[in-house]
Amino acid sequence: DPLITAKNLSKYYQMGEVRVEALKAATFQLYQGELVVILGPSGSGKSTLLNIIGGMDQASEGELFYQDVPLHTADSKKLTLFRRNDVGFVFQFYNLMPNLTAHENVSLAAQIVTKPLPVDETLGKVGLLDRQNHFPAQLSGGQQQRVALARALVKNPKMLLCDEPTGALDSQTSIQVLGLLKEFSRTYDKTVAIITHNTAISAIADRIFHLKDGRLADVEVNNNPVPPE
Ligand code: ADP
Ligand code: ADP
Numbered sequence: 495d496p497l498i499t500a501k502n503l504s505k506y507y508q509m510g511e512v513r514v515e516a517l518k519a520a521t522f523q524l525y526q527g528e529l530v531v532i533l534g535p536s537g538s539g540k541s542t543l544l545n546i547i548g549g550m551d552q553a554s555e556g557e558l559f560y561q562d563v564p565l566h567t568a569d570s571k572k573l574t575l576f577r578r579n580d581v582g583f584v585f586q587f588y589n590l591m592p593n594l595t596a597h598e599n600v601s602l603a604a605q606i607v608t609k610p611l612p613v614d615e616t617l618g619k620v621g622l623l624d625r626q627n628h629f630p631a632q633l634s635g636g637q638q639q640r641v642a643l644a645r646a647l648v649k650n651p652k653m654l655l656c657d658e659p660t661g662a663l664d665s666q667t668s669i670q671v672l673g674l675l676k677e678f679s680r681t682y683d684k685t686v687a688i689i690t691h692n693t694a695i696s697a698i699a700d701r702i703f704h705l706k707d708g709r710l711a712d713v714e715v716n717n718n719p720v721p722p723e
Contacts, residue, residue: 534705582646
Protein backbone atom coordinates (compact mmCIF):
# COMPACT_ATOMS: atom_id res chain seq x y z
CA ASP A 495 0.00 0.00 0.00
CA PRO A 496 1.22 3.52 -0.70
CA LEU A 497 2.29 5.76 2.17
CA ILE A 498 1.01 8.87 0.35
CA THR A 499 -1.80 8.99 -2.18
CA ALA A 500 -2.45 12.29 -3.98
CA LYS A 501 -5.37 12.79 -6.35
CA ASN A 502 -5.68 15.90 -8.49
CA LEU A 503 -3.90 18.17 -6.00
CA SER A 504 -4.07 21.81 -7.04
CA LYS A 505 -2.92 24.95 -5.28
CA TYR A 506 -3.95 28.46 -6.25
CA TYR A 507 -2.74 31.79 -4.93
CA GLN A 508 -4.84 34.87 -5.53
CA MET A 509 -2.59 37.89 -6.07
CA GLY A 510 -5.05 40.77 -6.51
CA GLU A 511 -6.58 40.21 -9.95
CA VAL A 512 -4.12 37.46 -10.83
CA ARG A 513 -4.59 33.81 -9.93
CA VAL A 514 -1.29 31.92 -9.69
CA GLU A 515 -1.67 28.19 -10.24
CA ALA A 516 1.29 26.88 -8.25
CA LEU A 517 0.23 23.24 -8.58
CA LYS A 518 -2.08 21.80 -11.23
CA ALA A 519 -3.96 18.54 -10.61
CA ALA A 520 -1.04 16.44 -9.41
CA THR A 521 -1.85 12.74 -9.06
CA PHE A 522 0.77 10.36 -7.68
CA GLN A 523 1.66 7.91 -4.91
CA LEU A 524 4.70 7.62 -2.65
CA TYR A 525 5.64 4.14 -1.44
CA GLN A 526 7.30 2.98 1.74
CA GLY A 527 11.09 2.94 1.42
CA GLU A 528 11.40 4.64 -1.95
CA LEU A 529 13.59 7.62 -2.71
CA VAL A 530 11.94 10.17 -4.99
CA VAL A 531 13.69 13.20 -6.46
CA ILE A 532 11.46 16.13 -7.44
CA LEU A 533 13.07 18.07 -10.29
CA GLY A 534 12.02 21.32 -11.86
CA PRO A 535 13.12 24.89 -12.46
CA SER A 536 12.57 27.68 -9.96
CA GLY A 537 8.88 28.49 -9.64
CA SER A 538 7.70 25.13 -11.01
CA GLY A 539 5.86 24.24 -7.79
CA LYS A 540 8.36 21.97 -6.01
CA SER A 541 8.12 23.66 -2.59
CA THR A 542 4.35 23.97 -2.90
CA LEU A 543 4.11 20.22 -3.51
CA LEU A 544 6.48 19.30 -0.67
CA ASN A 545 4.75 21.65 1.78
CA ILE A 546 1.39 20.05 1.01
CA ILE A 547 2.73 16.48 1.37
CA GLY A 548 4.30 17.48 4.71
CA GLY A 549 1.15 19.06 6.10
CA MET A 550 2.70 22.54 6.22
CA ASP A 551 0.12 23.74 3.73
CA GLN A 552 -3.14 22.42 2.28
CA ALA A 553 -4.17 22.09 -1.33
CA SER A 554 -6.94 24.28 -2.80
CA GLU A 555 -8.44 21.23 -4.51
CA GLY A 556 -7.89 17.51 -4.59
CA GLU A 557 -7.35 14.70 -2.12
CA LEU A 558 -4.32 13.66 -0.08
CA PHE A 559 -4.06 10.57 2.09
CA TYR A 560 -1.36 9.47 4.52
CA GLN A 561 -1.92 5.72 4.51
CA ASP A 562 -5.71 5.76 5.00
CA VAL A 563 -5.85 9.10 6.80
CA PRO A 564 -7.28 12.00 4.77
CA LEU A 565 -5.12 15.12 5.13
CA HIS A 566 -7.12 17.36 2.77
CA THR A 567 -9.96 17.48 5.30
CA ALA A 568 -7.77 17.49 8.44
CA ASP A 569 -8.04 20.47 10.79
CA SER A 570 -4.94 22.40 11.85
CA LYS A 571 -4.57 20.45 15.09
CA LYS A 572 -4.49 17.13 13.24
CA LEU A 573 -2.08 18.55 10.66
CA THR A 574 0.27 19.77 13.40
CA LEU A 575 0.34 16.31 14.97
CA PHE A 576 0.98 14.77 11.55
CA ARG A 577 3.90 17.17 10.88
CA ARG A 578 5.32 16.59 14.32
CA ASN A 579 5.07 12.80 14.53
CA ASP A 580 5.03 11.47 11.00
CA VAL A 581 7.32 13.70 8.93
CA GLY A 582 11.01 14.56 9.20
CA PHE A 583 11.99 17.81 7.49
CA VAL A 584 15.42 18.77 6.13
CA PHE A 585 16.05 22.26 4.77
CA GLN A 586 18.77 23.88 2.68
CA PHE A 587 20.00 26.08 5.53
CA TYR A 588 19.66 23.44 8.31
CA ASN A 589 17.37 25.56 10.57
CA LEU A 590 19.14 24.46 13.76
CA MET A 591 18.65 26.32 17.03
CA PRO A 592 21.90 28.32 17.36
CA ASN A 593 21.89 28.39 21.16
CA LEU A 594 21.56 24.60 21.52
CA THR A 595 24.28 21.96 21.03
CA ALA A 596 23.98 19.23 18.40
CA HIS A 597 22.76 16.84 21.08
CA GLU A 598 20.24 19.36 22.42
CA ASN A 599 18.91 20.14 18.93
CA VAL A 600 18.18 16.45 18.39
CA SER A 601 16.81 15.95 21.93
CA LEU A 602 14.37 18.82 21.49
CA ALA A 603 12.79 17.08 18.48
CA ALA A 604 12.77 13.74 20.34
CA GLN A 605 10.95 15.27 23.31
CA ILE A 606 7.87 16.40 21.39
CA VAL A 607 7.08 13.21 19.47
CA THR A 608 5.29 10.03 20.47
CA LYS A 609 7.83 7.40 19.35
CA PRO A 610 11.35 8.85 19.30
CA LEU A 611 14.53 6.86 18.75
CA PRO A 612 17.35 7.17 21.29
CA VAL A 613 19.25 10.44 20.67
CA ASP A 614 22.75 8.95 21.01
CA GLU A 615 21.95 6.12 18.63
CA THR A 616 20.63 8.62 16.08
CA LEU A 617 23.68 10.88 16.34
CA GLY A 618 25.76 7.74 15.80
CA LYS A 619 23.85 6.94 12.60
CA VAL A 620 24.91 10.26 11.09
CA GLY A 621 28.47 9.93 12.43
CA LEU A 622 28.34 12.86 14.83
CA LEU A 623 28.75 11.36 18.30
CA ASP A 624 32.13 13.07 18.68
CA ARG A 625 30.62 16.48 17.90
CA GLN A 626 27.45 16.21 19.96
CA ASN A 627 28.40 18.94 22.41
CA HIS A 628 29.28 21.46 19.72
CA PHE A 629 27.04 24.39 18.87
CA PRO A 630 25.95 24.84 15.22
CA ALA A 631 28.39 27.73 14.69
CA GLN A 632 31.22 25.37 15.71
CA LEU A 633 30.27 22.84 13.02
CA SER A 634 30.88 22.78 9.26
CA GLY A 635 27.93 23.04 6.88
CA GLY A 636 28.00 19.30 6.26
CA GLN A 637 28.08 18.57 9.99
CA GLN A 638 25.19 20.96 10.60
CA GLN A 639 23.18 19.23 7.90
CA ARG A 640 23.96 15.87 9.54
CA VAL A 641 22.59 17.26 12.83
CA ALA A 642 19.48 18.27 10.89
CA LEU A 643 19.27 14.73 9.45
CA ALA A 644 19.52 13.31 12.99
CA ARG A 645 16.82 15.74 14.16
CA ALA A 646 14.54 14.49 11.39
CA LEU A 647 15.38 10.82 11.94
CA VAL A 648 15.04 10.84 15.76
CA LYS A 649 11.29 11.33 15.36
CA ASN A 650 11.28 7.91 13.67
CA PRO A 651 8.97 9.09 10.90
CA LYS A 652 8.07 6.92 7.93
CA MET A 653 8.81 9.85 5.61
CA LEU A 654 11.61 12.41 5.21
CA LEU A 655 11.00 15.53 3.13
CA CYS A 656 14.10 17.42 2.01
CA ASP A 657 14.10 20.86 0.36
CA GLU A 658 17.43 21.39 -1.46
CA PRO A 659 19.32 19.50 1.29
CA THR A 660 22.67 19.92 -0.48
CA GLY A 661 22.05 23.40 -1.88
CA ALA A 662 24.50 25.04 0.52
CA LEU A 663 27.14 22.28 0.50
CA ASP A 664 30.24 21.56 -1.61
CA SER A 665 30.17 18.47 -3.81
CA GLN A 666 32.16 16.20 -1.47
CA THR A 667 29.93 17.05 1.51
CA SER A 668 26.81 16.72 -0.65
CA ILE A 669 27.78 13.13 -1.45
CA GLN A 670 27.96 12.32 2.29
CA VAL A 671 24.53 13.81 2.96
CA LEU A 672 22.95 12.11 -0.07
CA GLY A 673 24.59 8.84 1.00
CA LEU A 674 22.87 9.11 4.38
CA LEU A 675 19.51 9.85 2.76
CA LYS A 676 19.97 6.85 0.47
CA GLU A 677 20.84 4.70 3.50
CA PHE A 678 17.75 5.93 5.36
CA SER A 679 15.53 4.77 2.50
CA ARG A 680 17.36 1.48 1.86
CA THR A 681 18.24 0.37 5.38
CA TYR A 682 15.54 1.95 7.50
CA ASP A 683 12.73 1.74 4.91
CA LYS A 684 12.05 5.50 5.01
CA THR A 685 10.21 7.19 2.18
CA VAL A 686 12.54 10.03 1.15
CA ALA A 687 11.51 12.90 -1.13
CA ILE A 688 14.20 15.35 -2.21
CA ILE A 689 13.54 18.66 -3.98
CA THR A 690 16.41 19.83 -6.11
CA HIS A 691 17.24 21.63 -9.31
CA ASN A 692 20.50 19.67 -9.52
CA THR A 693 19.72 17.01 -12.13
CA ALA A 694 22.81 14.96 -11.11
CA ILE A 695 21.09 14.04 -7.82
CA SER A 696 18.42 12.13 -9.71
CA ALA A 697 20.94 9.28 -10.25
CA ILE A 698 20.25 8.06 -6.69
CA ALA A 699 16.45 8.16 -7.08
CA ASP A 700 14.11 5.21 -7.48
CA ARG A 701 11.72 7.57 -9.26
CA ILE A 702 12.04 11.10 -10.59
CA PHE A 703 9.11 13.53 -10.62
CA HIS A 704 9.45 16.27 -13.24
CA LEU A 705 7.53 19.45 -12.45
CA LYS A 706 6.95 22.04 -15.16
CA ASP A 707 4.96 25.17 -14.56
CA GLY A 708 2.99 23.59 -11.70
CA ARG A 709 2.26 20.41 -13.60
CA LEU A 710 3.65 16.96 -12.80
CA ALA A 711 4.81 16.48 -16.39
CA ASP A 712 6.52 13.11 -16.07
CA VAL A 713 7.31 10.41 -13.53
CA GLU A 714 10.46 8.60 -14.55
CA VAL A 715 11.34 5.19 -13.07
CA ASN A 716 15.06 4.72 -12.47
CA ASN A 717 15.69 0.97 -12.75
CA ASN A 718 19.31 1.28 -11.73
CA PRO A 719 19.67 3.83 -8.92
CA VAL A 720 23.31 4.28 -7.90
CA PRO A 721 24.95 5.47 -4.68
CA PRO A 722 25.87 9.16 -4.78
CA GLU A 723 29.26 9.95 -6.32
P1 ADP B 1 9.64 26.09 -6.62
O1 ADP B 1 9.77 25.48 -5.27
O2 ADP B 1 9.69 25.09 -7.74
O3 ADP B 1 10.62 27.20 -6.84
P2 ADP B 1 7.20 27.22 -5.58
O4 ADP B 1 6.36 26.07 -5.18
O5 ADP B 1 7.92 27.96 -4.53
O6 ADP B 1 8.19 26.75 -6.74
O7 ADP B 1 6.27 28.27 -6.36
C1 ADP B 1 5.39 27.89 -7.41
C2 ADP B 1 4.62 29.13 -7.90
O8 ADP B 1 3.75 29.57 -6.86
C3 ADP B 1 5.51 30.31 -8.24
O9 ADP B 1 4.94 30.98 -9.32
C4 ADP B 1 5.46 31.14 -6.99
O10 ADP B 1 5.69 32.50 -7.29
C5 ADP B 1 4.04 30.91 -6.51
N1 ADP B 1 3.90 31.04 -5.05
C6 ADP B 1 4.50 30.25 -4.11
N2 ADP B 1 4.12 30.63 -2.87
C7 ADP B 1 3.29 31.68 -3.02
C8 ADP B 1 2.57 32.52 -2.12
N3 ADP B 1 2.62 32.33 -0.80
N4 ADP B 1 1.80 33.49 -2.64
C9 ADP B 1 1.72 33.69 -3.98
N5 ADP B 1 2.37 32.93 -4.88
C10 ADP B 1 3.15 31.95 -4.42
P1 ADP C 1 5.16 22.28 16.40
O1 ADP C 1 6.37 23.14 16.64
O2 ADP C 1 3.93 22.74 17.12
O3 ADP C 1 5.44 20.83 16.57
P2 ADP C 1 5.54 23.01 13.65
O4 ADP C 1 4.64 23.07 12.50
O5 ADP C 1 6.22 24.29 14.03
O6 ADP C 1 4.71 22.44 14.87
O7 ADP C 1 6.65 21.94 13.36
C1 ADP C 1 6.33 20.59 13.34
C2 ADP C 1 7.59 19.85 12.97
O8 ADP C 1 7.96 20.27 11.66
C3 ADP C 1 8.75 20.20 13.88
O9 ADP C 1 8.90 19.23 14.88
C4 ADP C 1 9.92 20.21 12.95
O10 ADP C 1 10.56 18.95 12.89
C5 ADP C 1 9.36 20.48 11.59
N1 ADP C 1 9.58 21.86 11.13
C6 ADP C 1 8.68 22.69 10.59
N2 ADP C 1 9.20 23.85 10.26
C7 ADP C 1 10.49 23.79 10.60
C8 ADP C 1 11.58 24.69 10.50
N3 ADP C 1 11.47 25.90 9.98
N4 ADP C 1 12.77 24.27 10.97
C9 ADP C 1 12.92 23.05 11.47
N5 ADP C 1 11.95 22.15 11.58
C10 ADP C 1 10.74 22.50 11.14
